[in-house]
Amino acid sequence: MAGVSVRTLHLYDQIGLLNPAERTEAGYRLYGEKELLRLQQVLFYKELDFPLKEICNILDDPGFDLYQALESHKIALNAKRDRIATMLVTIDKTIANLNGKIMLTHEELYEGLPKEKAEAYRKEAIEKWGEETIVKSENKLRKLNKEDIKQLKLDMEDINKQLSNLMQEDPTSPKVQEQIARHYENIRSFWGTSGASDAQGEAYAGLGELYVSDNRYAKVDGEPNAEFALFLSKAMKHFSETRLG
């Protein structure tokens, strides 16, 4: 009738938030105009995410301090909003990093695919991430010729091998950081320097976090290796703070 389910009315009746005006012989609940008005009030506060118990107090306790309730509720909501904002930033970073890595695999895919399939795949990719991202990336890739790419891939393999052999070292040690510097330059060749340069540090550290949160990327001998991921992320974080910050 008014956008609330029967079950909801049962519940409100049960907790004394909204009692029916009367019952029929058969026990059916009957609500009058007064109850509809009260329901409006209940829904108003429910829209503000007040718990039902507190709505009870607001409506029934004459000494209830509505001000303080609103103010503290406002503070709580602000905190929630801030937390969501933080989460959105983190998600965006994660997606950006994921895109960065996927670009690498793209290049591998494009290389070995017949043109038709590559075209179909491209369409799908555009649907997923939007045209802009894809086109940007392709433009970047076009500037690299096949020899460049092959070389970068070989370099990356070597860097990974070196780093996986240094896993027992301190991630901040010069030996490790030297390889990390190579790693960074290699990654940057794919990413280009299109991002705002002062954000590159964060992006690189974020990529390290990605390695930890998604085990598909940090591999040793072809197998995902969580310890290697953590090692890399520490080393990359240190690098970004000391050399890119």
Add this chain to the structure above:
Amino acid sequence: MAGVSVRTLHLYDQIGLLNPAERTEAGYRLYGEKELLRLQQVLFYKELDFPLKEICNILDDPGFDLYQALESHKIALNAKRDRIATMLVTIDKTIANLNGKIMLTHEELYEGLPKEKAEAYRKEAIEKWGEETIVKSENKLRKLNKEDIKQLKLDMEDINKQLSNLMQEDPTSPKVQEQIARHYENIRSFWGTSGASDAQGEAYAGLGELYVSDNRYAKVDGEPNAEFALFLSKAMKHFSETRLG
């Protein structure tokens, strides 16, 4: 040890999200480094408000589409954030209206209080709503002399009497709207016109909503009257839309 409770570890073990590396004879759970790393991943996604079940999939299902998960999660978070923003606006409006009404009662209080008590009350009020609000309001009130205030109060009583006698009428009828216009002017004398003028309409309609959501304000013969509140809010809404919008 790592910011998670024992109960949490029990739960994660139970749902297969994080199983201990082994158990002692006595059944104690033992976690190795690998498990700590996995815990980091779990916490990462939990911070993003992913449900535990989905974290299971992210970490264990190799065919899981992390992109789509992140994108749709992002959409959901955006919706949540927007909803919270709306709630904050509504709360602010409600508080502002409440303040507006409280200012009226303030003036009554200040009038009859000895200076010391008034001063103490003022301090408390400043703590609650911030100095700016209070000072603004006091400046406004100072411009009105006692005769003005007395007259406004008498007018308001008359307006309320007239309106309560019109409760059976259509809230949009000219007779009602004529009294509502008086009501608006009277209120405005207290509020001043300090708000952005294009927001006055919304503020007035919002005051009407307040009457519905808080039964302390709309009274007939000194008694709260929910029907009168609804009648007033409808009439005020119509007024703000036709005359202030």
Add this chain to the structure above:
DNA sequence: CTTGACTCTGACCTTACGTCATAGCTTATG
């Protein structure tokens, strides 16, 4: 050996309902 601090399992509690089962009521139709 005892004590205190820890762990184990199992169970119940929280929010605001949705869903289901069983039973009774109401109403339209044959």
Add this chain to the structure above:
DNA sequence: CATAAGCTATGACGTAAGGTCAGAGTCAAG
């Protein structure tokens, strides 16, 4: 009038992510 469709009532269980409690076992220190 009988019956079936569609409503309602009550009671119960399930949800997410643990918190809290109870009773029992375990560990290290004094």
